[in-house]
Amino acid sequence: MSSLRVVGLMSGTSYDAIDAAAADLSLDGDTLVLTPLGMISTVYDDDLRAELARALPPAAADLATVCRLDTRIGQAFAAAAVRADEELCGGRADLVASHGQTVFHWAQDGRVHGTLQIGDAAWIAEATGRPVVSGFRTRDVAAGGQGAPLVSIVDVMWLRGRPGLPVALNLGGIGNVTVVPGGAEGTGGEPLAFDTGPANALIDAAVRALAGRDASGEAYTMDAGGALAARGTVHPPLLRRLLDDPYYALPAPKTTGKELFHLPYLHSVLGSCAPLPAEDVVATLTRLTARTVADAIRPFGATEVIASGGGTRNPVLMDWLRQELGAAGGTGAAGGCVVRSSDELGLPSAAKEAYAFAVLGWLTAHGLPGTVPSCTGARRASVLGSITPGGPGLRLPGPPATAPAGLSISNLRCS
Structure with missing residues (x-):
């Protein structure tokens, strides 16, 4: 054809x-x-x-x-x-x-x-x-x-037949995963896909609202390179409060968006905590993304996570995701899984x-x-x-x- x-x-x-x-x-x-x-x-x-x-x-x-x-x-x-x-x-x-x-x-x-x-x-x-x-x-x-x-249909067509159990991960404003069983080693079951929750949505909202301007006088619009998160400290009470959102406990398939995870949502959660530096809020939200993505993937026993989207350009987020999964980048880890970019498989x-x-x-x-x-x-x-x-x-x-x-x-x- x-x-x-x-x-x-x-x-x-x-x-x-x-x-x-x-x-x-x-x-x-x-x-x-x-x-x-x-x-x-x-x-x-x-x-x-x-x-x-x-x-x-x-x-x-x-x-x-x-x-x-x-x-x-x-x-x-x-x-x-x-x-x-x-x-x-x-x-x-x-x-x-x-x-x-x-x-x-x-x-x-x-x-x-x-x-x-x-x-x-x-x-x-x-x-x-x-x-x-x-x-x-x-x-x-x-x-x-x-x-x-x-x-998800593209992920299934693309990853079906790979060894083990691959998971495609997209880190845009909202995170989503496609779990593709039935690989070369004979794992069975139907593929599954769902939104994990916010990936960059709350991070970006916090940066725009709280971070002010950079050294050159430009207003922050995103946490470029994870620089703000790297300077901050994760605040455990705020993280626990964020993790209590009912969305994370819903069964798949499920979907969400900025209709839920937006700036007023963030303000309502921050209102339950003492004032925090912008860097600490961004660090906590970055850990939230890493934790909720890992919590969504872990039950499937993934052997490989193939990531794409803007979040892959945030090294702090990617490092924390690997920590949460007990994974390595590109070489594997005992008892964990490989986390790699889709670029490695030819898809930018x-x-x-x-x-x-x-x-x-x-x-x-x-x-x-x-x-x-x-x-x-x-x-x-x-x-x-x-x-x-x-x-x-x-x-x-x-x-x-x-x-x-x-x-x-x-x-x-x-x-």
Whole structure:
């Protein structure tokens, strides 16, 4: 089957930038081969980012604000897609797959009742002239699923058959894991995926609210390199109070977001403690992320954790995660597991989610399901999203003779 060149667009819960990753995707027997063509990141302009921040929960937003954001974010995604097509694909992209910007995930009483991603695909289709797949999450929610983590099908295809029990970990604003049993050593069971809780969400909120400005006079927006956490001291009473949140005890599959883990949430928890230096708060929140991720992974007896996302660039977080798991980086540890970056397996950690949505777009274009029911909790696997034509004469490839069961990463770039 001929190759399809797909641009995947992703902006996560940190809403700091749009990542655009391009890939050639082709089917080799029952294996989908992904050849990365590169990734570019386009930062939201300050005004748009500020308007988005003001509209997100727990704030209230009127419909005029939602309309403006839907339009402006759609235009920003369109500009990112045009740039990716030109710079990464030589102007020859076949398809764009856009996650959009999540602004609300309606999770209540252990169920997800609805989800909203904005950034209308019409702007992307008009700017690029390419068909666009968008609105991925809603169909899974309609089928009784959590609508997340949607990258789980990519993780399962990619990691199935590896020795032992691998776990894929994404450390974005929210952390999520995919547990992939059934490896080469014969461990059985269905794959499972769920959100572990905040990864960078509370850390970023604390830094912006409490840390002030750095030595150059610039306002802190994140704990770059874990520098603040490294200077701070974990505060055990605050950590215990944070760990008491009921979310961590919920059974999987489960999902959460900034609808719960936001700055007012943090202020409410900090109100139960004496005032702390910003560095101590950031250190405690970093330990919270490491502890809750490790607590989520440990019961499965993982032999390997393959990490991606912005949190992998925080060495303090990664070191503390290894401590919590009794793990080593890349070489293994007696009684523990290996913690490594997805880069080591050929999938760039900074672009993994954007590449994952490129794969989801490929599946939808071929009329194939994009979910694993045991991972999202849905009644059935669903073909995801809606397709916006790029122009007249829309032509989609149709289902292949053999649906892909596995995913391999090729480092041989196609021309």
